[in-house]
Amino acid sequence: MSWPPPVTLTGIHATLCPLAQSHAADLAVAAAEGDLWKAWYTSIPAPGEVEAEINRRLALQEAGSMLPFAVLTPDGTAVGMTTYMNIDAANKRVEIGSTWYRKSVQRTGLNSECKRMLLAHAFEELDCIAVEFRTHFMNRQSRAAIERLGAKLDGVLRSHQRAADGSLRDTAVYSILSHEWPAVRTGLDYTLSRQR
Numbered sequence: 391m392s393w394p395p396p397v398t399l400t401g402i403h404a405t406l407c408p409l410a411q412s413h414a415a416d417l418a419v420a421a422a423e424g425d426l427w428k429a430w431y432t433s434i435p436a437p438g439e440v441e442a443e444i445n446r447r448l449a450l451q452e453a454g455s456m457l458p459f460a461v462l463t464p465d466g467t468a469v470g471m472t473t474y475m476n477i478d479a480a481n482k483r484v485e486i487g488s489t490w491y492r493k494s495v496q497r498t499g500l501n502s503e504c505k506r507m508l509l510a511h512a513f514e515e516l517d518c519i520a521v522e523f524r525t526h527f528m529n530r531q532s533r534a535a536i537e538r539l540g541a542k543l544d545g546v547l548r549s550h551q552r553a554a555d556g557s558l559r560d561t562a563v564y565s566i567l568s569h570e571w572p573a574v575r576t577g578l579d580y581t582l583s584r585q586r
Contacts, residue, residue: 392454393479394516399507402464403500403585406507409448409458409471414441416468417460424493432529433554434490447473447488454479461491461504469495472504474512476522484512485522499585505539506578513571520565527560536564538581540574 399406418437421427427436435443450456455477461470470491474484486508491501512518523541525532537543541564550561566574 394457394474396457397511399511401503401507403503405462406459406472406504407462409444409460411441411444413460413468414444417471420469420492426490426493432526472508482516482518483520483522484518485524487524499582501535502578502581502585506582509566509571509574513568518568520567523564524561527562533562540570540577541566
């Protein structure tokens with residue numbers, strides 16, 4: 391069995407369930423809200439590309455390098471995607487990434503709760519030694535959100551990747567180590583208590 395195995399994680403604001411093509415229609419609507427795919431510093435599928443993006447993520451899951459989730463609201467509507475990616479089973483490390491949410495749920499308790507569930511599962515169930523986060527150096531909103539979690543900046547990989555437009559991306563790399571998780575968990579629980 392691949393590591394980590396598919397799982398459904400349920401909270402108050404959101405449920406993370408294994409990504410499937412059955413989520414495509416909701417996710418196309420989510421991507422269209424606010425023209426999210428037009429942001430130059432991130433990679434969100436255009437509404438017409440959602441099915442292909444789901445297929446891409448499922449192929450990476452089949453290869454053992456990604457575990458993709460659909461993010462569902464309590465009424466079952468898919469409002470975004472997130473993943474465990476760059477999976478290193480031998481060293482028990484994962485990256486939480488390739489995350490996006492429809493505009494109307496951004497900056498709500500949903501993101502905090504999703505990160506709380508993914509981090510708890512990684513450290514408490516999968517026994518990870520570290521969880522990474524990576525984002526475009528210029529994506530200030532994403533960097534601020536990662537830092538609010540309590541992740542520490544490990545460094546910046548300069549000219550790390552080519553963007554879709556051919557420009558070079560500097561990637562900010564953050565991590566939370568297993569011994570840091572109790573303090574991060576306390577901070578997230580406090581944040582969530584104020585968002586309910």
